[in-house]
Amino acid sequence: xxxxxxxxxxxxxxxxxxxxxxxxxxxxxxxxxxxxxxxxxxxxxxxxxxxxxxxxxxxxxxxxxxxxxxxxxxxxxxxxxxxxxxxxxxxxxxxxxxxxxxxxxxxxxxxxxxxxxxxxxxxxxxxxxxxxxxxxxxxxxxxxxxxxxxxxxxxxxxxxxxxxxxxxxxxxxxxxxxxxxxxxxxxxxxxxxxxxx
Amino acid sequence: xxxxxxxxxxxxxxxxxxxxxxxxxxxxxxxxxxxxxxxxxxxxxxxxxxxxxxxxxxxxxxxxxxxxxxxxxxxxxxxxxxxxxxxxxxxxxxxxxxxxxxxxxxxxxxxxxxxxxxxxxxxxxxxxxxxxxxxxxxxxxxxxxxxxxxxxxxxxxxxxxxxxxxxxxxxxxxxxxxxxxxxxxxxxxxxxxxxxx
Ligand SMILES: [Zn+2]
Ligand SMILES: [Zn+2]
Numbered sequence: 001x002x003x004x005x006x007x008x009x010x011x012x013x014x015x016x017x018x019x020x021x022x023x024x025x026x027x028x029x030x031x032x033x034x035x036x037x038x039x040x041x042x043x044x045x046x047x048x049x050x051x052x053x054x055x056x057x058x059x060x061x062x063x064x065x066x067x068x069x070x071x072x073x074x075x076x077x078x079x080x081x082x083x084x085x086x087x088x089x090x091x092x093x094x095x096x097x098x099x100x101x102x103x104x105x106x107x108x109x110x111x112x113x114x115x116x117x118x119x120x121x122x123x124x125x126x127x128x129x130x131x132x133x134x135x136x137x138x139x140x141x142x143x144x145x146x147x148x149x150x151x152x153x154x155x156x157x158x159x160x161x162x163x164x165x166x167x168x169x170x171x172x173x174x175x176x177x178x179x180x181x182x183x184x185x186x187x188x189x190x191x192x193x194x195x196x197x
Numbered sequence: 198x199x200x201x202x203x204x205x206x207x208x209x210x211x212x213x214x215x216x217x218x219x220x221x222x223x224x225x226x227x228x229x230x231x232x233x234x235x236x237x238x239x240x241x242x243x244x245x246x247x248x249x250x251x252x253x254x255x256x257x258x259x260x261x262x263x264x265x266x267x268x269x270x271x272x273x274x275x276x277x278x279x280x281x282x283x284x285x286x287x288x289x290x291x292x293x294x295x296x297x298x299x300x301x302x303x304x305x306x307x308x309x310x311x312x313x314x315x316x317x318x319x320x321x322x323x324x325x326x327x328x329x330x331x332x333x334x335x336x337x338x339x340x341x342x343x344x345x346x347x348x349x350x351x352x353x354x355x356x357x358x359x360x361x362x363x364x365x366x367x368x369x370x371x372x373x374x375x376x377x378x379x380x381x382x383x384x385x386x387x388x389x390x391x392x393x394x
Binding site for chain 2: 004009023032036045050051065
């Protein structure tokens, strides 16, 4: 064999990351071995740290290092506005745009009849609790412009109808587009032009 | 901030891997956090192991876990034949094809006037030593079919002229093609049809 068992095992683990196939995993591992002090060791250490500390916020589903995340506990964020997103990558995309100053709620996916994902599989009951118990004036449904995303938005809108102002991202989100692919300016424009449902 | 400092640091380190940009690094880190027990912790552990044990073979430049690699020490590999490749990824590609049973020599790159890479920056002096001291009958120059690869092959052929049979991969390597992109069958055909220089 050209590579030893440990190196092969590392290539196999790396190839399980999204976006990396076997060939790019091999390239990445050779790169890591060449940059052992600058990259491999720091990366291993930081993975250990994150493995030990990362957790989902019990309130909103964001990823952080405490039971309640920085955004949920921050005194600088506006109370009364919840932006609902499908996953943490979408929350990060929204934060990069800097346009939204309220709190978030991460559903953890979308409703999907095909994959048997109902409201209980997502963080929808918790969202309904939050709207009832926190003093919420507006829920912004920032879901992807996909069929499942829009189905989920309609379901949530039905559940919260009459309890709160409901809005969705409007101008700028392309049909079939996903938030995490959009540039900051597009997200900002869509947020500023949000419309009532 | 949406993500904590450690998670941001992990994303930054991941984005330095070849083939991963900032967006795919963020996706990879979220995937790792979700698959903490199955992927993140094993990956961190294996990176620690490889960081502690991986080294370059002092003889041929292959990557392994001992000063002299498994291929150089194996009693099952044919003596007398050295296959010269540009980097370890090419050696691995050759091994996957299973066609070559001799030993290797990894140059660590190609000659490049533009990047000021001369014979001393590569493992060329060591190759000339090996041909003089090991009982070598054939040197197969399995370099990429690029301008720098072919320049390097000609330089080595000049240095070893008259001392050993020199061959190069022939049929099957596309113009401008790189070994690591080829399927096993193409590499096997090219090796079987190798011709004298
Ligand atoms: Zn939170
Ligand atoms: Zn070796």
